[in-house]
Structures are given as structure tokens and as C-alpha cells.
Amino acid sequence: MRKRIYNKIAPMVLSFLTFSLAVYQLLKIYHMESLFSQNLVIIALFCLAAGLLSKWFIKLPLYFFILCGGLFLNFSQNLVFSVTWVNAFWQRVVNLGELFLDGRIGYLPEEIAISLVLLVVSLLAELLIEYERVVISYLIIIGYMLFLIIYNDIELPLEIVLFASFGLLHRFLLVHQKNKRNYLIVATLLATFLLITWEIPSDLIETRMLAPSATFRNYLNEKGFYQFIEETGAGNLTRSGFSEDDETLGGPLLDDNQVVFEAQQQSPHYWRIDSKTYYSGSGWESPAPGNTQIDSYSGEEVDLFDADYQAAFAEEEEINFNREVMDSYVPLPYGNKQIKLEEPSTELFVNQETQRVDFQNSEQSRSFQLAWQDFRYTLEELSDVSLTTPETAVDYLQLPEQLPQRVVDLAEELTAEEETLIGKVTAIEDYLKYSENFRYSKVDAGFPTENQDYVDHFLFDSQVGYCDNFSSAMVVMLRVVGIPARWSKGFSTGEEVEENQFVVRNSDAHSWAEVYFEGYGWLPFEATPTFSQPLQQTTTSSETTESSSSESTTTQETSDTTTEESSSTTEEDSSMISTSTTETPANHRSFAISPVVKNALFILLFVISCGFIYILWRWYFYLYIFFLVKISQANILKVYPILLKKAEKFVFRASKQPLSHYTQIFEANYPEFQQTFIYLTSSYEQVLYGGKQEDKQSSGQLLLAVAWHLSQAKKRKKT
Template identity: 30%
Template sequence: MPKWLQRLLTILLTWWLLALFVQPFSVINPIAHPRELAGYVVIISLISYLAALWPRAWPIWLTTAFLSMIVGLWAILPLKQHFGLTWFNTYVQTFNTATRRFLQVGGVDVPATLSMTLIVALVAFLLLITVVLQLYPGAVAIVLSYLLAVHVFNGSDLTTQFFQLAVVTGLLAVLHLYHTRWRAFLIGSLSIVGLTLGLMWLSTSTPLNDWLANISVPARERLNQRGFYASLEAYANGSGRTGFTENSRVLGGPVYDDPTPVFTATSREAHYYRVEVDSFYTGTGWRPSAFQTQAAPLDGAIMRDPSARVDYGQATSVKLVFNGGKTFLPLPYGQLTFTGGKPDPTTDFLLNSATQRITASDDQRFERLDIQVQQKQFTDTQLETATSSTQLISSNYLRLPSSLPQRVRTLAKRITADAKTPYEKVIAIQTYLRSDPRFTYSKTDAQQTPANRDYVDYFLFDSPIGYCDNFSSAMVVLCRSINLPARWAKGFNTGTFEGGSGANKQYIIRNSNAHSWPEIYFPSLQFKCNTLTTRP
């Protein structure tokens, strides 16, 4: 193969590499002048091609390439200035400011001045090392690193780009090794393309994907628990993604454990701690009822369910101490009597009866709280004979969006076909979500819900890998589909036992303990917390 043809083919493959980089880059960091960028790529390619054919004139080519970079920067990033020293000074100042901001904030969303500079420099560098120096592994490593970063930080599905990168890498290797042997070059190229197409076909195999996902979940979860993903996520977004969130309107995608302590609980036994409930399912997530009530002072600093016809257990003490003060108040289940705290629960606590959320007056932060807890005592008979009358319950707890696919309702009826009582129907749905082999519990492998798709429908039928938000939302929606009132609660699970005995057992609740679960309504029992929809 003649040298000029080898270099020309190398340029074409390098353009492919650049396209793999630029496509996801431009989605995150829009390119305002794509035509100017394309022209710059052609010019640098021509310079690299000539430099490869006549390497002794490298000072001329290097100088020409540098000047082309400066002019290319101005064409792509004019900053409302004519080309000259004034533009260059403005560019340097803007670049320095953008760089400092990016280093402070992090992420893959890069300021325009910095992103365009990176593109201009990358084009020149990749063409230089592949066409002139023939160091294609370095170019491949750069593109691979960026694609991995976008996949991890931005949650983008880049499967196609990774397969294309494998093809480009193989073709560059064959071209480098067999450029003097036409037959070997053709056989090698066709083999690489065929092998990659075969792997792409295998990647669409559901059994293979499920097998790979299932066998690798324990390893990924161990990395998650040790904070590996949280470190990546903290750089990408400026903060970890686990922890109680105020806004649950758009759910989906992976979450990464943040081990930061939120509060310490001292009590005789472990509790789930609810912050609030949401009743309106939107198809993408949850929001409070449209008929929201205003927060009002607590009556005698007691929270109770006066209409619940159940017995309450013996009062036990729970003490909560919050790290740094919180705007939300996680509370255990049961009849609660507030005996002390900061701010003062007898004067400063406000209760929103629709969300069951307590706030403090005058925007105070919660620092500590002493509670006497009496938990509801349910008997098996009460649960098994509980009715499902909806006459006294708000329609908010039965409402589903009109866009919910019919197959969700059909599935709910199929799951509960053999159940006679409301309680048996709840257990049937719970058992299905816990035990069906299709479902996999994983925080790190959950997928983003595609646009114009229902969150629960996508989880149940297309991507059955998820965590508490997926399972709890699915249970609420399935219950509502068969006329069982239910709502969605969020707060924290029991946390980690740290020591102590008797009434002084101490539990640390961290951001990684943020949790969600369904509450199912039975008229005589009121809402019953159901925390068993997610897998261990």
C-alpha cells in the first residue's frame, strides 16, 4: 500500500474517532459554529497529511498548525470581536475565568470558552499523533476515556459508540500492522467488522444481558457501598445523589451511595422514619396533592390517627439528633407525643395534614427531638378481614394518569386473580415484586426512563432493574389499578446499629439510607406502612 494511501485512510479513521467524541460532547456542550469547526478539521487534516509525507519540513507544518488553531478558535468562538489582539486578550481572560469555574464545580457540562478550546486542541492533537506519529493507541485512549466519563457522569447510553470505537481501533491496528500486505489488511479488516457486528447482535440478547447484569450486581453494589460511585457522582454533579430529596417529580436512573450521616436515633428498637407522603402520580414521578392544605400548629404536640380503630403499644422513647440542622423532620410510625426538642415542638411545629410533613415556624432548622412512640398493633385477623371501601378516602389515593398504559392494569388484575380479600391482593402484589425472577434490585444499574414513557410501565415491562423508588412506585400504582387506595411515602430506613442496649440502642442514619415505600389504606386501620416491596 502506498504511503499516501495509508495516511489518507488514517485521516478518515481519525475523523471517525473525532465524530465519536464530538457527538456526545455536542449534546452536552452545544457547538454554536459547526460549519467553522468542520472547516477547521479539514485544514488541520491537510496539514497533518502533508507533514506525514514531508516530515523534514516539520517547523513549517507545526507553525502552520498553531496559526490555524488560533484562527480556528476565533472562527468558532468570535466573542463578538474582530480577529486581532483585542479578541485574543478577551479570549484569554474569558478562558481563565471559565477554567477556574469548571475546576470548582466539576462535571461534564463545560463552559463554552473552555469546551471550544478543548475541541480545537483535541482535533489537532488526535490528527498529529495518529497521522504523523502513528500513535493511534493514545488517540483511542483519549476518546474511550471521554465516552466512559459521559456514560458514568451523565447517564448516557453510548453502547453504539463503544462498538464503533472497537471497529475503529481494530481497523487502525490492521492498517498499522499490514499496510504493506493488501491481502492481510483486507482479511483483518473484514474479520474485525464481522466480529464487532456479532458482538453487537449478542448485546441485544436479553438472556445474555440479564445473565451479565445479575452476576455483576454484587460487585457493583460493593463498589457503591464503599463510595466509589459517589466519588464519581460528586465530581460530576457537585454533590452525591442519595439522600432525602424535596423534588420527586422525575424519578429514574442510577443513584450512588453517600455515607454522610444525617441524624442519630437512640431508641429501644429500629424504626422507619417518614418525612412526607405524596399522593399524585404523574407518570414520571410523584408530587403532593393538587389540593394541598396549609401547615397548621400541632394540637398538643401529638400526632395521632383518631379514626384508626386499633390498639397502640406501650410508649417507648426515641431521641433524634440531627447533623448540622435539617429543614425536614423524619418521624417514626405510630402515635407520637413530642416531649422536647429544638425548636420547641409545643410552639414551633407546623403539620401539613395532606403530606403529613412537619415544618418549623420562622424557617428554623431541626436540631434535636425527644418523642414518645406508641406503635399501632395489628392482628392477623384485622389485616385479613380489612375491607377496601373507598367511600371515606380521598380520590387522590386512587387517581392514576390517563396516559398509564392499559397493560399495567391488566398485570395488576392478573397478579391478584386468586386473591379474595384486599389484604391478600396487597400480599400478592408484594410477592410478585419481591420474588419474580425478572426483577433485580440495584441502585447503580437502574435506567433513565425514556421520554414519553411511563415510569412504572417502563420498569415493569422493559427495564426491571431498580431500587426502592421503582418498587414502591410500582406497588402503589398496581394497588390503585385494582381500586386499593395507596400513597407514596419517603424518608429513611432503619440505618446502621452502632451500639448500646435496652432503650439506649444507637442507630446512625445516613444519606445512603434514604428510602421510599408504599402505604396501603384500610378503612379501619387507616394507612398501613408496607416497607417490604424492595428486595434485601
Template identity: 40%
Template sequence: MFSRIQKKLFLTVTSYWAFSVTFYQFLTIYNFEQKWVGFISVGMLSLTALLIPYKILRYPVYLISSLGGLYILIPMSETKFFPWLANFYAKLQEVSQIFVSGRANFLPHEMAAVLLLFTILILIELLVEFKQVWLSALFLVGYLLILAIYNSQNFYLPILLVLAVGLLQHFYLNQQKQNVPHRSFFPIIFLLVILAVSAVYLPKEDAQRAILSQTSHFRNWLNDKGVYHLIQKQDLPQATRTGFSENDEQLGGPIFDDNQIVFEALQTKGHYWRVESKSLYTGSGWQTSQRERAVSNQSVNQMTYATFESKQQLTLPEEIAVKIAYQGTYLPIPYGLVEINLQTNEQIGLSHSIDSDRIDASESLEAASVLMNWQDLDYSLSDLASVPLSIPKGPVNYLQLPDSLPMTVQSLTESLVAEQETLIQKVQAIESYLKTDDLFRYSKVDALYPDPEQDFVAHFLFESHVGYCDHFSSAMTVMLRSIGIPARWVKGFASGDPMAVEEDRIRYAIRNNDAHSWVEVYFEGYGWLPFEPTPSFSQPLQEEEDETVETTNLTSESTEQSFTEEQVDSTNETASIVEEAESSDTVVQAEQNNERVSLQLFGRLIGAIAILFLAFGTFYLHKWRVYLITILLLRWKKQPFEAAYPYLLKQFEPVVKRQNNQSLIEYAYQVEQVIPSFNQKFIDVTKIYEAQLYGRQSVINKEQLMKIKQLAKQISQTKIKAPVK
């Protein structure tokens, strides 16, 4: 037994940490109370593999250890083991039938625990008994990645631990062939223990933030290609996808792109589509106040809608034709003056709430056609320079904030506007801070949920600094309110993707990806005006010629939950269409710059991968060059052995110098004395060569050919050097 422990101790100890840490992540995700049982269960399985050499005894102990762990992890109504076992078996049958029949779209935690524990059992047996290192490592890494994706978690340290264990085990097995003393591995085992404890207990935010920052472009590219949406289509409860949502009470967390078209619009230029505003901030999200839900105007099939006050100027009217594909009752509307006409013979009621500026139909608008006569707002930011701060009249409090909001939000805002005098300057200062400061990073897939007791905006401003439009727009709205500037949170859609030019107009496709949120600020005489704090988005109503706002020169390149991101793949087509229809050199140049940056980043990623493959290939070829060259000589030379043996002979000469009068067989014996690990292989091959050289054998059989290959392989695997005297 001592000999078995000596041979298998390193593999057992290292694999224990990899398997137990992985099992711990599973128990955490599924909210098992007795998480410590995972370490005990995996430990019992590992000890069984280490101590019991006979399968007839080892396998029953495996089973008993597994059932013992499940007995503690999954308590039933029965406290005694055998009644528990009967109930557990019945429960397992029940959930298995539900899952297999398709009545459940998730794997019940009882079945998941059984499957994972027994999979770990099999992998421990394969690793400890049969030394299948990479099979175990690849399974654990793959499982942790799946667990992370489907549950919005980050398991970077556990994955690094598993990979480190795999590499060390591979290194150990190679070194074992060269009889390296086992005591040299105890420092490695100690380091693995430290790494495993770190993977479970130490804070991971800094490491996660660094890794997330370096990989965000690649993961956003995966999101654009629909990888995360494909995962989300499994209908797991943790997943959230982009699109217009009625419920905004709990904001945060990652979102995944959905490219489904919501509606199409035939128009002369792109613009934001407004649906509603929400005024009640709770600390975790936004709600519609009682007043905002009140209906102010009603009509049938037609309605006039306006979002401006007396000083506001308007552009010349144009016609917009909208084709709706969604099933909701809400109607997206552009800013300005809009005359709405539903193209239908049915009597469909339209209702308008002035306080939220939301229009709803009395029934679903799916497949409806809407004709809009539209006049856009016509103002510049310079027009707002002299507008003083004022509070809009009405029952809705646009300065409302929860008592739980940390004072640090107001302190930060006051420091940002300390040197600003006018209302527009203060608004722009806050907008520019969120949009251009390097502290903040736009990402849909890296956004985190705040803790239940944390304020959503404060968590974003002072801790995570990562988010999408919900984060940036909510932050700006709350910051403005904290210093007494009336503001409200607005939802709707960004401009969408130009699809085709039809006569003098462009057909835009607005998708779930284009759902978006932004901010409105009240300016007396002009009304509620939109502002865009989210990086890489531009508010079409703000003039680009105004140099005080640098953040209006970018075009949308990403979309989100409530909330959106234009597709990078379509930027070339978008640029050409917009250039034809609008002759907008600025927009075209911005889109081309975005595409060039994306291609550069993707090229760097491909280059890094190519360098890694090149480095690995160079290392592999160098290590196995003797074996590979021998194979080529045996295959392509007319006298293969006469070419291969002299090449193999040269590999030993740097270590054991051959004398001029020394025969080959004498030299072979001398080499084997210096390097005994070859176990007569060089002597056997030398005898074969001499037999062929001196005419005693003209043809090499398969067995002899195999001996030559084995010698070449061992030379490649062994670092040939003379023993230290």
C-alpha cells in the first residue's frame, strides 16, 4: 500500500483541490446550505482512489461515499439513512421524468448534484488510476465556463486553478519518468493549496476587473454575433435580453443581444423613438407614479402629439411610414410635433398620458401600419445658454430621490458643476463626465447586480463603473436631481439600422437591440429636452457643430436591455446609405473609424492567438524533432535504417564520446551504462543496425521498426545529459 500511496499521492492531492473547488462553485450557484460537504465528499472519493487498490472494494466505497455526501446535501423528511434513500430515489425518478418529458426547462438541483458528483467520481478514477490528466481538466474548465455563462458569474480564479493543476500534473508525469524525487513536489502542493483557498475565499473584484477589461472587445464581438442570445434562448431564468421592458423596478446585471425587428420606419433621417418617461426612483430601479399612469387625452385612430413649449422652433414637415411587428400597445413617437394616423378600417382607441408622454392603443398594434406627419425640434445648445433653472408645473415631482441615496452622489455632482454657472453648462458637465471619463466602461455582458441593500446608481458610480444605457442614464438623472435640476428617465429606441433607400427616403429597421434609455431635462420655454450620457451614443437633436459638447460626435455602436447597440457588422452598409440620403460626411467618417478600431482589435486578438500557436508549435517541434526526423527518414529514404541510425547515434555523442577504434555495440553498452533509463533500447537498435550493415539481415520487420521508433521517442522525451559526478 505504501508503494501505491507514494506513486499516486501527488495526483490525488492536486486533483482533490481542482474537483472540490469546482464542486463548491456548483453548491454556491444552487444555494445548497451545507457547502462544506462538497470538500468532504470529494475528499472521501479521493482517499478511496488513493488507498484502495482493488476495484471490487474500491467501487462500493465510492458509492457509499457519494450517497453519504448526498444524504447531507439533500435532506428529506426522513432522518434515517435507508428511509431517506428510498425517498431520495423516488424524488430522483420524479424530477427525471419531469425533465426528460420537457415539462421543466432547467435541470433540478437534485439531479444536477447527482450527475456532477458521479461525474467527479469517474474523473477521479480515470485520473488517479489511469493518469487521464487533460480529460479531467478540460471537463472542469468547460463546466465552469458553462456555469458562469448561464448564471451570470465569474469563475476566473477557479478556472486558473484547474488549468494550473492540469499543467502541474502533466509536468509531474513527465518528470516521474526521469525518477525525480517526490519531495521536490511538496512546494508545488503548498502553492496549490494557497491558490485553491484564494479561488474560494479571497476577493476577486480587482482580478475580474482586469481580465474583463482586456477581454471586453472579444466578448462584445461574441454578443454581436448572437452567441449570448443563442444561450439565452434556452429560457433560463437568469438570462436577460435586449428589448423594451415595462418593468424597470430592478435594474442591473448582464444582458444579451436580440436582433428581432420590432418595427420598420420609412423616413428621411434617423432619430430617437420615445415611448415613456418614469419619474419615481426607488434606489434599485424606476417606477411610474400614479399621476404618470393617468390618461389625459383619448381619440380614435388619430392623435396629435407635441413635446415642446412656446419658444421651440420646428423643422418643415415630413412623412414617416411605420410598420409595427411587436405585440404591445405602446406607440413609439419621435420628438417634436407629430400627427398620428393608424392605417386601418377598425376603430382603435389611442390614449395619451401627458405626464409620461406615453401613447397607448386600446389593443395590440402587431402588424399595424401608422402614418406620421412629423416636424422635428429645431434648436441649438447655444439657444439654451440663457435659460434659467425652473421647476415644471404639475403634480409630478421631478426632484424625487429616496432617503437611502448616499450623500456621496450629491457631493460628486457638486464637485463636477462647481465652476459652471448656467443650467446648460451644469447639465453638459455631468453628461460629459459620464460619457468621456476613462473611469467608466460600457459593457452589456460585464454589468453586475448591486447587492440588495446597495443603491443602483451609487454602486455604478463608485464601485463597478461598468454598465450600459440604464446605468449611465439613471446616474445622470439622479445626479441632476441631487443638485435641484428637474430631470426624468426616458425609455424608447435608438435610430436603428438603415436597410434600403426607397426614392428619397430610407427604410430603417428598429430591433430589440435598439431599445434604449436616456435623460430629459426641463428648460423653461422649450420643454423637456433629451440628453445622452451613454458612451458611443449620440442624441440626434443636439447640434454637432457646438464645440462645447464633444460627446455628440459618435454614432451608436452598441445596444442594450431596455437597451441597445447598433450592429458593428452593418457599419459599411449604414455609412453608404446615410451618405446617399443625408450626405453626412461626419457620420460616415465616425462609422468608418469605429469599424477600423474594431478590425484593429480583432486583428490584435488573432495575432495574439497566432503567436501563441506559433510558440507552442515551435516548442513542440523542438522537443520532438528527433522522433519526427526519424519517422521521416524511415518513410522517405530508400535505405531508411541506414539513414536513421547514424542520426540517432549523433544524439548521444555530446554526452558519451565515441572512441575511434570503438565498435558500435561497445559504444551502445557504454551509453546504456551512463544513461540506464533507456533500458537496452539503444543496444537492441544497434544490434539490428549491425545485422543489416554486415549482411546478416536485409529486411527490417515491423517489430524491429517499432524498436527504432521507441528509441527515437525516448530520446525526444528524455533530456540527455551525463550524470553529475
């Protein structure tokens, strides 16, 4: 018993720390932190049972009683522990399980979750402490943590690092158990590493962990993988699509591929909907109603033009527009437009300040035609335009009083050597679009800390984001240097599914900056990497670069409601119109999954996972030796002691027993080894004591052969 305690004490302690940290994360999700002390006792009992007892017929019933006691401590409800309580609790678990599988409750009840976790703790305690299956056990634990992260929208980078560190230390203990000096060295190094990790900002840890896989995860996002996770998981992540609420920006974004509208046209272009002017430090808001003028139009043809634009136009094109999602807003291209309505009674409202167009009723005019003339100007023409502030009640230079100084310093530094208005604008645009400091990603974008400026967080801390981050940063920095700018939103060009036939989806929602040029009005500029504003491409005669992806503008929470009817005020004296208070159409999901399919997928995934775990558990030892021999090119002096330790679990070896004598006894008990262990031991002793050069090919074959037989062997009763 004393020897067993000596060998198992360190694994018991590490297992206890690991299980405690894992269980605490689950309790925190269910707001059951007050029960953590009781669960520490249960975890300690599991670890003690696995470490001190060797007979399975004693441990198995003991595990059962510890599990029942743990569930009673968590869910006693002031009752007395008895068979009646066990039966009542079991019936409750069964009933809740049926409700969950039927889809009548959208979360895993805490009774089931805690029961499963404590059951897994008992199994892992046996794997880690008794059978010393470190790698597979910690892979299961880390997989469990990733499951919590995905389905509960939480961030646990430090906890993942801690689990990996515990696993490394645990593995080292098994390999170097007899060498206390090495143990102390590695324990000290790991402790130092953990202290350093604790001091590193979590944003930096996440960036280093996520950056290498960004391309692959963006691909998964485009294919709807994260949409499926969000649908079956926490359900509170931001989804792509146009929304009215931009007051709080930040965080990851999930693509939604629902079609919003289709357009038949010759030239691709951005579809503008709205612009916002007030930057609060956390997001954007529309101009105050008193600073805007809203006009109403009706009839078969409605002409819309920008009075500030006084330059040339391109040739007229015709666009056939068909809406799939009925909302009040009207996406329109830049330039002169004539809307040809099918119903003359349809009424349009135009906000002259933001240039937003809305139908009076969201159900009006599913289809209409546009006669469109694009802007046509050159970069040389813009270089002659001097800085001018538009004559309006809206302040297009507004900034928060507490805007961090480093944002101001950066904007001034970028434009210090530029003399023209267009030069300053493109200097900021190019910095955001082409600088290696920034990375485009929807799934890796982070949230600012409490009371931190949204743009400041993006420019200096995370430096990862999507269109909202890049466009907001451009507008804010332009305003810093005194250039009138505003934040605009709508949709990018969409996908050309057939010749001249474009489909625009929720995932094509986009935002960009607009800058005021006297004589030209508000012109769009694109600061987001991988995107190209077609209007800029044609006006500057630059090489066309097709946008490789599309994205969102908004931060809205998931809802089952697609659209609420917008209410409009049409009284003659009123100059206000209430905007469409819609939850994003993105909330209509193009990927729906029925409860039956969900359950089938869950069962299939569970079966596959169990099979995978069994294979790893069954062949772990051989795969580990294979890795050492074939991948790490470890020599016989390093690998043989591992095989010997494994063999000692089947046949006891005295401390001073010669290896040659031991292997003969071993193979007498296990003749299926066919002398391979004896030959391997002879080679090992010749290299260790005789100074003979190792034959890597021969020793490698013997090492793998012995590892194979050891992985197949079963402990036999003494005769």
C-alpha cells in the first residue's frame, strides 16, 4: 500500500486540480458556484478511490455511492438521502431528458449536466490514476472545455493553457517518476510558465492561438458551420444582416446566407441604405430628428438625385429589382436614380440628410425597376477639391470627449505629410486596408473592455475585425484631422449567379466610410481589406479587384422575429418618419434543423466519439511508441525504459533483477512475444553497457514489435 501511495500521490493531486477546474466552469455556467465546495469533496473522493484501491470489485460500487452522494449534495432539496430520493431523482432526470430530446427545452438541464460530468470524472479518475492514460484523458477534458466555449459563448484561453500544462506535467511524472530532480526542474518551469501566462493579456493569447487557423475558420463561417453551432448552442451571437441598431458594436459575427434581394443589372455596385453620424465611443446613432428633413414621394416614377453632385454621370442603365425579404428600407446605388413603381399609390419617404429611402409600408412593391446613372469623376478632379464643411445642422466632425489621445496621434501622424484633401483621405484608407498590423476576420473579432473606446480597441489592442471596425476607424480618424465624414451601411455587390443576375444575401451586409467633397457631395471610400468599392474602381481607373468576401454591419441579437411593421407619419406638417424597427432579417435562418435530425446527429456523433475514444484508448500505447520511434527518432535508450515499465504491469520485476533474467520469465508467461522482448533487451544492454552503435532499423522494428504485443497483452492470473 505504501508503494502504491508513493506512486499515485502526484497523479491524484494533478487529477484533483484538473477535475476541480473543469467542474467549476460548468457550475459557473449554471450559476451554481455556491456548490463548488461540495463538489470538491466528491472529486477528492473519486481521486482517493482511484489512487488507493486496486480491486475493481471494490472500486465500482464505491464509485456508484460517491456519485449518488455527489448528486444528493447538489440536488438534495432539503430531503433525507434514501432510496426514495434516488428513485425520485432518477425519474426527474428521465423526464427532463425526454423534454430535452423532444426539443421542448432548449438547454441541457443542470441535473443531467452535473450527473454526466460527475460520471465522466469517475471514469477519467480511473483512466488517469489507475491506467495512466494521460493523453486521451486530457484530450477529452480539453474537448469538453471547447464544447463549453462553443455552446455557451464564453472565453477560456487561460483555462485551456492550464489544462495543457497539467497534462504535460502529468505525462512527465509518468516517464520520469523515479528522478525527483527532473521533476522539480520541470515543475519549476511549468510554474514559471503559468505565472507568465497569467500576466499576458487574454487578447494576446487568443490572437496567437487563433491567427494560424483564421483562413480555415473563415471558410467554416462561410459554409454555415458556426451558424449551426449558434443555432443549437447559446444562441446569442451576432449574425450578419442589415439592422437598425448600431449603438453597440463589437464581437464575432456569424454569416447568414438567406437571400435578401435579387437584381438584374450590367454593372456591380454597392447598395446603400443609410448613414449614421453620431459616434458614442461604442457605436453609431442616426442624426437627431430635428436635424433632418423627410420628404414623401408617390407616383409611377420617382426621381432621386444628389443635389450636391455637380460632375459627370455614366451612361444610363436599367436595373430590375426583386425583394425576397420585405422590409421598409430600399437599397439603392450611388448616382441619379429613377424608381419605376408597379403601384402608383406606393409612397416613398426620403431622408434628405442621410439619403435613406423607405417605403411607407414594408409590404409594398416587391419588385420595381431603376433607371440609373452612376457617378463619373476622376482622382485628378478630386485632388483639386479643398476642405469644406457641408452646410447642415448635423455635426460631421463630432467625436466623443474621451476619445483616447493615441487615436488622435495616429490620425495626425498618417496625414502629416499630405497637403490635399484626397491625399489625407487615401492615406488613412490605405493604412487600414493594406497595413500588416490588421487582420480581417469575422469570427475572431473581439469586444472592447468595459468603458473602452470601440475604435481605440480595434486600432491598438485587437487589430482584428471586419467592416464595422475598419469603416468606423476610418471615419473617426478623418474627423480627428478635421475632415467631414460619416458611417454608411448597406450591402456589397453580392454574388453574380448568372450573367448580369446578382443575388444579395444577409452575409453581404457591409459598412464603409463616406467623405464630403464640395461639388461632389458624399463619396464612398473602402477601408476594409479584401473589399473593393466598384465606384472607386471606375473613378480612379484602377485594376478591378473582386471582393472575396462579404460581411455585416451590425450588432443585433438573434431573434425569431424577422420584421416588425414600420409605422410612418404622413401628416402634412410633420417632417419626421419613424424608421423601421426591425430585428435583422438575418434571424430568418436558411439552415434549419428539426429535432429528429438533431437527435440523430447527436447520437451519431456520440457513437463516433465513443468509437474514436475506444480506438485511442486501445491503441494509445502503440501509437505513442510509434510516434517516438518513427516521428521523434528516439533511440533505444529512451524508448526501452517505457516498454519495460509497461511490461512490469503484467509481470512483477524485483528492483535488482537482471533484465535478461526478467525478460526470459516474462516471455515464459507471454510466449506470443516470440523472443522479441529478449532480443530487444539484449540490444539495449549492448548499447547501454557495451558501447555498441545502435542499429536504428533493427532496434526500431524490435521496439515496435514489443510495443504491439504489449498493447495486446492482458494481465494473467498467477498460477
